[in-house]
Amino acid sequence: MAGRAALGPRLPLPACRSRLLQTHAASARWHLDAAVALDIDGVLVRGAQTLDEGRRALRMLSDGSSALGRIPFVLLTNGGGVSEAAKAADLSRRLGVPISPRQVVLAHSPMQALAARYAARHVLVVGGAGRRCAEIARAYGFGNVSTPDDVVAWRPAAWPFMAPPPAPPARPRDYAADPFHAVLVFHDSFDFGRDLQIVTDVLRARGGVAGGAPASRQSVPLYMSNADLIFANDFAQPRLGQGAFHVCLRAMWAALTAGAPLEYTCFGKPFRVQYDFAERLLDRLALDAAPAAAPARLRARRIYAIGDNPAADIAGANGAGWTSLLVRTGVFSGANDPTHPAAAVFDHVADAVEWIIASERARQEAA
Ligand SMILES: [Mg+2]
Incomplete structure (x- = not known):
């Protein structure tokens, strides 16, 4: 498995982030150079409890108010036992953002x-x-x-x-x-x-x-x-x-x-079949957003995976060549996992998404 141990570098964020989020009108602008796959349990929710940081993270990705606009994302979970449509409807209600069944990858x-x-x-x-x-x-x-x-x-x-x-x-x-x-x-x-x-x-x-x-x-x-x-x-x-x-x-x-x-x-994380399936969904989301997007651009995009389970989320993301981000709101606590080290570790998913946005902004400015 690829991947190097590193504590999450905190890139500088705008000082008045929350006001910026409010004053940018929701836009249809997309940032297709990156995509995000988020685990659900232990990241966005904990059982029946919906995490505020999960709501905030998905708003940043989906409402176009971040400095980058909208970023394609899928929810990549080892959960299941329901249809993708039922899971999408339940999470849309709980997390307060519209989620399509085509953004849900269940274990099965x-x-x-x-x-x-x-x-x-x-x-x-x-x-x-x-x-x-x-x-x-x-x-x-x-x-x-x-x-x-x-x-x-x-x-x-x-x-x-x-x-x-x-x-x-x-x-x-x-x-x-x-x-x-x-x-x-x-x-x-x-x-x-x-x-x-x-x-x-x-x-x-x-x-x-x-x-x-x-x-x-x-x-x-x-x-x-x-x-x-x-x-x-x-x-x-x-x-x-x-x-x-x-x-x-x-x-x-x-x-x-x-x-x-x-x-x-x-099937399921950390097996490659899950990541290939998720990449096909992300391709479709990007092509829906920008039908003329060149295949080479999609192949070159960076995919960030956010999860709480090193053996599943981080091992799988590292193996797929994605950037793995580990959060401490689920089964993991500590500095980093010695067996399946993440590229960066955060207290919660909102911090991880802010880091992604800041990283992508820094790349844009450096280009
Ligand atoms: Mg989990």
């Missing part, structure tokens, strides 16, 4: 690329509340989707600890005659025990048949969306995330198979 958003391969093939979609992730998968183009709830509704003995068992889906099916072709973990498991059981059932069963006899090797591909071990919310200590489910699943698989490796493809 790039899984859309798998939909062509599995358009008609039966997949198990895991994680999140109820059957909501199955609906998201269908909206992505997966046309034949079931959930662990559906399997337990079919045979309550498959996980005999749910009382009462889940309600059957609108169209019950016989999973003994309806094999799975892939398992996709879209979001945090809301029932670790049940999901470990049903996922290992499908991965182990010959031909991917739930309840089928164990095969000698993994039966179907596994895709997972977010390797974060922990995340920050409004509890005093970080909470276990989907990465904890990965740890449990790997350990369970090793115990059940005498140490055979579990093969899977992981």
Whole structure:
């Protein structure tokens, strides 16, 4: 991973910044030489709490009142379990700026690329509340989707600890005659025990048949969306995330198979697929703002990533060649991360955005 340890240099900012922000009318002027990707949890919000610095940061980027005008930005989160449209609407309301679904990259958003391969093939979609992730998968183009709830509704003995068992889906099916072709973990498991059981059932069963006899090797591909071990919310200590489910699943698989490796493809930060997806969204935003923008200009832009998790946000941004900015409002506190050092570290996201604007202004003036 690229990246050098450095404490955030505080570039000089205008003395009357807040008055400048008020007196510049909102403009349609864009600064396309830079773009910003902001993490959400621990940066703009902490669980149910919306951070004032998050509101201020997004206003600076989006209302055109900064010295640079508007700067394209996306929200790049390892969260999920909702549609991009629902996330955009919720954050627009909470943060007080308009956010389009085309500015939201959820952990599972790039899984859309798998939909062509599995358009008609039966997949198990895991994680999140109820059957909501199955609906998201269908909206992505997966046309034949079931959930662990559906399997337990079919045979309550498959996980005999749910009382009462889940309600059957609108169209019950016989999973003994309806094999799975892939398992996709879209979001945090809301029932670790049940999901470990049903996922290992499908991965182990010959031909991917739930309840089928164990095969000698993994039966179907596994895709997972977010390797974060922990995340920050409004509890005093970080909470276990989907990465904890990965740890449990790997350990369970090793115990059940005498140490055979579990093969899977992981989406989400810090994996490159997420950054390629975000760059395509930023390209589209820039081309919407300036349809005549030359491709060479987009390739030359600087992309700044702001996050609170060194292992996800900073490692991924450094690997993608972006400028990584670490904030102390989430899972990280301290001077800088020794393993995944950020280019600069700030107390909160508004300071990070002010630093970006000042850096870009300094480049303009030096040019
Ligand atoms: Mg975060």
